[in-house]
Amino acid sequence: MDKPRDRVADTLLLDSSVTAVKGVTAARAKVLEKFHIRTVKDLLAHFPRRYIDLSHICTIADAQIGTTCTIAAEVHEVKLKRPRPRLPIVEVTLIDDTGVLVVSFFHMPWLARRLKPGMRLAVSGKIGFALGFKKLSNPYFEQLAEGDVEGRLLAVHPATEKLQAGHIRRLVFAALDQTRGMLDPVPAHLRARRHLISRGAAFDSIHRSHTTLEVAAARTRLVYDELLLLQLFLMRKGRERARLAGARAHTTDGASVRALTEALPFTLTDDQRGAVRDLFDQMRQDVAADHMVLGDVGSGKTIVAAFGVAAAKDSGGQAMVMAPTEILAEQHDATLGTLFDASGIRHALLTGSTLPPDRARILEAFAQGELDVLIGTHALIEDDVIPCDLTFAVIDEQQRFGVDQRARLLAKGRAPDALYMTATPIPRSLALTLFGSLSHSYIRQKPHATSKRETFAFDKSKRGVAYDAARAALARGEQVYVVCPLVGDPPATREDDGRVHEDDEPYHPDVQIETEDDLDRADAASATKEAKRLARTVFLDNEVGLLHGRMPAEEKRRAMEDFAAGRTQVLVTTTVVEVGVDVPKATVMIVEDADRFGLSQLHQLRGRVGRSDLDAQVYLISSSKLPPAVKRLEALVESDDGFKIAEYDLSLRREGDILGNKQAGTSSLKLVNIMTDADIIEWSHEDAGAILRADPDLSSPAHAALAREVRMTFSEQMQVSGG
Numbered sequence: 001m002d003k004p005r006d007r008v009a010d011t012l013l014l015d016s017s018v019t020a021v022k023g024v025t026a027a028r029a030k031v032l033e034k035f036h037i038r039t040v041k042d043l044l045a046h047f048p049r050r051y052i053d054l055s056h057i058c059t060i061a062d063a064q065i066g067t068t069c070t071i072a073a074e075v076h077e078v079k080l081k082r083p084r085p086r087l088p089i090v091e092v093t094l095i096d097d098t099g100v101l102v103v104s105f106f107h108m109p110w111l112a113r114r115l116k117p118g119m120r121l122a123v124s125g126k127i128g129f130a131l132g133f134k135k136l137s138n139p140y141f142e143q144l145a146e147g148d149v150e151g152r153l154l155a156v157h158p159a160t161e162k163l164q165a166g167h168i169r170r171l172v173f174a175a176l177d178q179t180r181g182m183l184d185p186v187p188a189h190l191r192a193r194r195h196l197i198s199r200g201a202a203f204d205s206i207h208r209s210h211t212t213l214e215v216a217a218a219r220t221r222l223v224y225d226e227l228l229l230l231q232l233f234l235m236r237k238g239r240e241r242a243r244l245a246g247a248r249a250h251t252t253d254g255a256s257v258r259a260l261t262e263a264l265p266f267t268l269t270d271d272q273r274g275a276v277r278d279l280f281d282q283m284r285q286d287v288a289a290d291h292m293v294l295g296d297v298g299s300g301k302t303i304v305a306a307f308g309v310a311a312a313k314d315s316g317g318q319a320m321v322m323a324p325t326e327i328l329a330e331q332h333d334a335t336l337g338t339l340f341d342a343s344g345i346r347h348a349l350l351t352g353s354t355l356p357p358d359r360a361r362i363l364e365a366f367a368q369g370e371l372d373v374l375i376g377t378h379a380l381i382e383d384d385v386i387p388c389d390l391t392f393a394v395i396d397e398q399q400r401f402g403v404d405q406r407a408r409l410l411a412k413g414r415a416p417d418a419l420y421m422t423a424t425p426i427p428r429s430l431a432l433t434l435f436g437s438l439s440h441s442y443i444r445q446k447p448h449a450t451s452k453r454e455t456f457a458f459d460k461s462k463r464g465v466a467y468d469a470a471r472a473a474l475a476r477g478e479q480v481y482v483v484c485p486l487v488g489d490p491p492a493t494r495e496d497d498g499r500v501h502e503d504d505e506p507y508h509p510d511v512q513i514e515t516e517d518d519l520d521r522a523d524a525a526s527a528t529k530e531a532k533r534l535a536r537t538v539f540l541d542n543e544v545g546l547l548h549g550r551m552p553a554e555e556k557r558r559a560m561e562d563f564a565a566g567r568t569q570v571l572v573t574t575t576v577v578e579v580g581v582d583v584p585k586a587t588v589m590i591v592e593d594a595d596r597f598g599l600s601q602l603h604q605l606r607g608r609v610g611r612s613d614l615d616a617q618v619y620l621i622s623s624s625k626l627p628p629a630v631k632r633l634e635a636l637v638e639s640d641d642g643f644k645i646a647e648y649d650l651s652l653r654r655e656g657d658i659l660g661n662k663q664a665g666t667s668s669l670k671l672v673n674i675m676t677d678a679d680i681i682e683w684s685h686e687d688a689g690a691i692l693r694a695d696p697d698l699s700s701p702a703h704a705a706l707a708r709e710v711r712m713t714f715s716e717q718m719q720v721s722g723g
Helices: 007-013 026-033 040-044 165-178 188-193 199-207 212-242 255-263 270-283 302-314 326-343 356-367 403-410 428-434 464-475 527-536 553-565 599-606 627-638 642-653 678-694 701-713 715-721
Strands: 050-053 068-084 087-096 099-106 120-126 128-130 133-137 140-143 153-156 290-295 318-322 347-350 373-376 390-395 417-422 439-443 453-459 479-483 544-547 570-573 586-591 616-622
Touching (some): 050 140, 140 165, 153 165, 165 199, 212 290, 212 678, 255 302, 270 417, 302 318, 302 373, 302 417, 318 326, 326 347, 347 356, 428 678, 453 627, 464 479, 599 627, 627 642
Parallel strands (some): 290 417, 290 439, 318 390, 544 570
Antiparallel strands (some): 050 153, 120 140
């Protein structure tokens, strides 16, 4: 009979070095470090990426072509082939009592050394057929030991050549055995209310479960833990900022607000009025407010910021509006500047291109309180930018700024109210997860409800349809964008980082190399070459402009001004126009090699047309035949709703990626799926709020374990923020 566990010791062991686990040598610890596994708990949180269902093994003869199967068979032969210089293929012949299966692994030459005749493998994937044999390409696989085929699930953990999945699984099992008496940090009444199993049982079941029901119960509990800890961290951070001394209770019905209302040349939509009302509700309080406005491209979020600026002036304070690009900052200064002039709000623009004498004059005026609002780029967070009394800060396209950059802007005042804006219209579930401490407003209505924007997807061979539409628009006096993924020729070598950059060879988010044919991709269009080609062929009778991020600031400004003024009718550009460019007469956009852009990025790009009462068309040109790429483009054709596009994008990419840079704390989310875990997100948000209302500092003995978990999980972020 096992002796009773020392539950405190088992719990404390979770935060010990991973070398405390039996079998983890110093050498193995170095390998685990590559997975960011440093502690015993990190090892337990190294969750399986999938499971091989050994309770439903299929024979080779019974495996139906086109279906996904798990097959247990013996390695008969292993061959390393190199049909192309940079295409190693390991071809493995598997046999069982019923037949032969040929399995191909691409770009994994080391498997030729690892796999030997006589080994038993479990392979799982979609069955194909070629050259008279059933085939699998790049399947999930696992070497089977004696006794593995016993009607259970086999967890497959992320692994490396130096520490394979079977080894990692054994180390995880050892960690489970050494910590099986761990205490549960979540209070019992919450576990009972949400019907959650214990934490120890959840860790055990997710790694060595016998049924999918056990895995589901384990996952629910562990997802809840991830979210509850994150919500507690975010809410406590938000409350700390709210308690800062010096927060201004703003006046929201003063002379500047009334003058701005009268100066508007349009009527606000219901959603815009609601967002202004929500913002004012926060600004009237005597605590530092954090409010976020989420809206689709072209929904009119900027006017909400203008009302916040007016309220700051009426309250004797100043405002700063920070945008991610000079083009967007200049546009804000031009569009809002007209309204500010009519409302008596003194404003100036500060960017990296501001000339030194002008910069000195602007900084002096702002420091003396002679300016009410300063609009600009990252230049606003320089040390010599010192406001007289900053009480309101706006961060536009906030996901494009790092946590530190946002903090540096807010540090310009004692406790300014903050408005964050994003044109990535994320669902409530994601907003709660990433911004649990912020209040939110959604703008779904578009000001130009009478106009229509349609999207079409064509193969490159049919791009003439797009050119015909563009020429027809030009004949009507309208304008055209042509967007390319590259500036010029791509570098000889480039390491992908998962994003499309206008000066890099683009990332191929959908390339899945399963056959040699997948390597044959057309060269991507470059803006410089395309501008020259289009000027002398397709748009011979029109002025063709060029805009990209490598151009000097003055050239970019001139190119944009020429297009806005109609001096150029066609603008060949890169993603530099993704946000903030507003040319009402631009009604046609052609996106070359559209499969090379992300889904949300394409939606942002098409937001540059259809910004007036004129109907607009977007043409997505692609030569890709890969199913993921085709599906993404089809999604854009089928829906012009940014919220639906965001939800679809989330279903493909999960939570963090859709907002670009990582938000504070999201690295702790390993299991959360925003689309399927919406209910658990609501639970965690509700429960975290209730806990902090009853015990704001988590100082109660009942919450001691929970407070420790928060500290241990977010120790790095707390050090950065001074918590």
